[in-house]
Amino acid sequence: MAITKETQIAKIEVVGEYKAVQIATDTVIKEDGVELSRSRHRKVVHPDQDITGEDAEVQSVCNAVWTQAVRDAWTAFQAEQAQGV
């Protein structure tokens, strides 16, 4: 009987004007190859973030959609966000 744990990229979604990349990662527990449980973890990366630690597939998507125009637009948008409650 072998219990294994593996992570799988379940979804990579490109969202919105500033091409935020939403990543859903599933943690799958298996017994002898049969799935026992699956849990999901979410994170989002934006054009100004360091993605060197991300999965290669995620990096590929980010690099494809984060054009310089998108990066510049995101930087400008961030600068406008200094607004209180």
Next chain:
Amino acid sequence: MAYIGVQPADAYTSFAVQHFTTSATTSYTLDNPVANENEIALFINNVRQQPGSSYAYTASGTTLTLSAATSASDTMYCVFIGKAVQTVTPNLNPVTIDSGTVATFNRTSSFGDIISIQKDGTEAGSIGAPQASVLSIQSTGDRSGMQFGSTNVYPRKNNALSDNTVDLGQGSYRWQDLYLGGNIYLGGTGSANALDDYEEGTHQPTVTGDGGGTATLDSGSNTLAYTKIGRTVHLTGTIQVTSVSGCSGNMRMTLPFTCLANSNGTGYHGVMVPTHSVNAAGDLGVAFQLEPNAASGLFFGINDNSGTSAQLTTGYYRITLTYQTN
């Protein structure tokens, strides 16, 4: 071509012969019923007799009647020539073929039922073709069924397509899991009624200063749980910020999904955040404001009769937040 039922038994047909034990009588019983005397050839003492009521004998059913009584010394036999006697062993698996289509039911010209399924002569249901290249399966009368279209499976009732009258399952007899790749439409059939997503999971937020730097979270209080229903995200949990050294500005916390762009009813909205062991430095409390188009929000200190102040303080932040995503 396959057969339904037992294989035709012509090749195994044989004619039956019946030998009689004769006595002084005109009445005998046949082993097999006949329609009339012409269906048997009757021989007495090896002489063939002429059939007919005016002649040597008549027969009907299993009754053989001679025009004159035989005697016990006569020999008499008959050959059944009208009805062959077959011995057929029913095939327990009568519809069998090695390959290809096993059976074809072809209704020409009009559309409608092709196979009627009955119990004791009463129809229980049918399989048919209500349109070209369309299959339907349905119970008889005012009962349900299904029709298989090009990209839809339609409900049927009372021998016709039916809208909003047929349930899938029942309180005591439910289907188990339902796996969908598209939407569920509840309360209507428009896009506003489409539930396109449901997801449960966790998010380990990153807390930074919007002026720079990264805060440190306690490893035991660094994960938030979310439930996404359609475009609505519910986020809950507690984070403990243990260090903000090197950070400047307001604390910015990441979210599991981007916040919907700013427009009427969406965008910049915030919630008050209960805290524990947080030095609010004279503020009335702490608020968390979402950043439209981003998967993050900022913590602010709420002032009395004034604006907001930077919130960059260690402690526990108890998050219960609902927002809309793309």
